[in-house]
Amino acid sequence: MSTETPQALTPVVSLVWGEAKDGTYFAQMTVSGLTSEDQARAAMDHMQRLFCGAEQEPIQ
Known part of the structure; x- marks a missing residue:
């Protein structure tokens, strides 16, 4: 039996760009x-404020 304490996950940000079809x-x-x-939801709200301002509502 393992006695290791699970570590909390740390959020990771990944960025990617590409060409669409x-x-x-x-x-x-x-x-x-x-x-x-x-x-x-908090992450989505934060990114919307940073990148979109009041331009658009988040798509759910």
Whole structure:
């Protein structure tokens, strides 16, 4: 039996860019390692404020 204490996950931000099938390009940011829906929603709200301001509502 293992006596190791599980370490808390640390959120990780991943960035990727690429070319879509229609020839346009995209940039994508993913935050992984979140432990709750509340954390995911908070991350989404924060990124929306940073990158979109009041331009648009988040897509659910």
